[in-house]
Amino acid sequence: MKKTIGFVGTGVMGKSMAGHLLNAGYEVNVYNRTKSKADELVNQGATWCESVALLSHKSDVIISIVGYPSDVESIYLDEQGILNHAQSGSIVIDMTTSSPELAKKIYEEGLAKGIHSLDAPVSGGDIGAKNATLTIMVGGDKDIYNQIEDIFKVIGKNVVYQGQSGNGQHTKLSNQIAIAAGMLGVAEAIIYAEEAGLNIDHVFDSIEHGAAGSWSLSNLGPKMVEGNYAPGFYVKHFIKDMKIAIEESERMGLYMPGLLKAKSVYDALSEAGYENEGTQSVIQLLKDAIKKN
Incomplete structure (x- = not known):
């Protein structure tokens, strides 16, 4: 018999x-x-x-994907939150990109109430969500992961167990660090190619299959060219992810120059009024800067 699933966050x-x-x-x-x-x-x-409370009481597995760590903390730990109303033996899965430390806190407080917790952030944006091809990075107890692996495979194509609680979030932050400076590179490459008078479609045909190839180049590059900034992933949420990654990096004593630079550029993009646009809108900031110079 299939488990009843509660889903919080239908954006x-x-x-x-x-x-x-x-x-x-x-x-x-x-x-x-x-x-x-x-x-x-x-x-x-x-x-x-x-309410979240009613949903939690009625569901065997509760999945959340919301905006910010503060939202995660609220829906899980508040008096009317998930952990105070889910039944013992239930499984909760936060798929928001959030803080590894918060994931561990939810895990520990859940265990004290007989509730099992996994942190399972995703990558692939709205396209991956629509096509059920998301990459899912899972932290928590392996036996709990094994129990619901089939659920993950309904919504994702690349599902990888990463180890203990918090490791899913750490893996997603690694993903965001890899993307951060790369997004600037994609935008700059397009601007350069256009300024050189190249056929941008031909440029894509060449470079996306070589060493420069990336998901951002193939999926967001064409949107940059079109000026299509509809959000598959919001600028404001990308800034949130980079902020968490910087905080975690500093806690580890790491210096991340590419991440820091990308965060400063996206902060400027947000201040320019693009916080609710897609991350590909960064190209507009760079083009505007060129015009000013």
């Missing part, structure tokens, strides 16, 4: 993820701060819950 990513679970035959309870964002899922057969 850009969560709506598609919960939809795949419905299509796979799971009974899905949903909650979102803005109810209208869950309407499509309810029309597909999901059950709306009026």
Whole structure:
């Protein structure tokens, strides 16, 4: 018998993820701060819950994907939060990119109540969520991971167990560090190619299959060229991720010049009014800077 899944956070990513679970035959309870964002899922057969507390009580597995660590802390640890209303023996999975230390805290407080916790952030953006091809990085107890691996495989293609609690978040932060300076490189390469008078489609044909190839180049590069800044992943959330990565790096005594530079550029992008655009909008900031010079 399939487990009943509670899904908290039905935004850009969560709506598609919960939809795949419905299509796979799971009974899905949903909650979102803005109810209208869950309407499509309810029309597909999901059950709306009026609160996180009610959803938690009615579900065997509770999945969350929200905005910020403060949101994660609230929905898990508040009086009306998940850990105070989920039943003993249930499994909670936070798929938000959040703090490794917070993941460990949720894990420990959950265990004290007989609730098992996994941190399982994802990579792949809205495209990966829609196509069920997300990369999922999982931290927590291996036996709990084994119990629900099939759920992960409904929404992701590359699912990797990373070890103890917090390791999923550490892996995702490694992912964001790798992307951070790379996004600037993609934008600068496009600007250079255009200024040189090259056919940008031909440039993509050459460089995306060589050493410069990356997910950002192939998926976000064309959007940069089109001026399509619709958010698959918000600038404000990328800044949040980089902030966490910098804090963790400093805690480890590491110096990350590429990460620090990328964070400063994205901070400027946010201040210029692009905080609710997609991360690819960074090219506009660079183009505007060229015009000023």
